[in-house]
Amino acid sequence: MTRELRLRLAGIAAVIAATLAMPALAYDGLVEKKTFEMPSYVTVGGKTIKNVKIGWESYGTLNAAKDNVILICHFFSGDSHAAGKYAAADAAPGYWDSIIGAGKPIDTDKFFVISSDTLVNLSTKNPKVVTTGPASINPDTGKPYGMTFPIVTIRDFVNVQKALLESLGIRKLHTVAGASMGAIQAFEWAAAYPDMVERIVPVIGAAEADAYTIGWLDFWGQPIKIDPNWNGGDYYGKAEPEAGLALALKIVTIHARAPGWADATFGRKQADPAKSVLDSWDGKFAIVDALDKAGAARAKVADANSFLYLVRANQLHSAGMKGSLEEGLKSVKAKALVIPASSDELLPPYLSERAAALLKKQGNAVELVTLEGNGGHLDGVLAVAKVGEQIKKFLAQ
16 A cells, blocks of 8 residues: 555545555545536625635435435535545545445445535645635636635535526435535534425534634634745735645644554654664654645645635534524434444534534434444544444435
């Protein structure tokens, strides 16, 4: 298994992912990345965005009734590439390839599976990502939006996805599933469009960002804002805030893991025995070196302003966008399979458990299955196959 493969699947630097085992087979058939366009879109905040574009891809076949659709929503630093490969020579398949494909839990012999990039997608420098956000050109000025781009919410992500689906003649979703921010979108889909969504599978998610989560998200974005190259978001065509963005992504990387994983992977080893951490400031512990490399690797394809917009969208989230989460979830009709990860310290199990309890209280059919492991938040991406059978049974109900 190559260093590049581990990096792609984990969404972090190769050193961080080096101990993870991946499935040998990818989704059968090459995947085509497509682009959906809207002349304009009005945000939840009442602002108009012109020339909106998002990328999307699909796996499986849409049936005549167009009712076999499963929508996959991606995580904070992810994109639409949930399964398969764009070319046979690609080192890595999509991040949930272990459960999407023929005969797999999300069976493409039965379902038409679709996944899209979100607005303000982080990886603007990835040629396979299509998104509209602060790095895009404002057609009114001919210059990048920067921080003049409208603040967007998880509901805005969902609304643009809905427009994409409607352009394909899709009016009913068998299931909306996703990990992390993808799970957050699944909850929002069920609350915003209850008559369209029959089931949700939110993995390592939350139906609302509580105060602690809001605080952590703010901490994520601070390194960008104190980087002098950020310049209030006006850096396009100039020196970019790469140091601040790399540090922000370093923080995200460790936050998405857990103590058990860190100790088992690195222990107290030094990165280079010839540069002792006792004798020289050039010396680093192995985990610190790995985190530095992870942040730097991700920063090369990411956009700092887009990172901040994603932070704000997640902070703003409360399913249904009502006065309270309980009120916001009242519109939900969907069955739910809620899957927290036992060692998750980014969106801890209590957030999933709270959402499941509120849905169950109001009479929804709810199953709660905990993904066991020591990998932290990323278990919901890299180890999701552990709960594959539960997902398969739930989709058959």
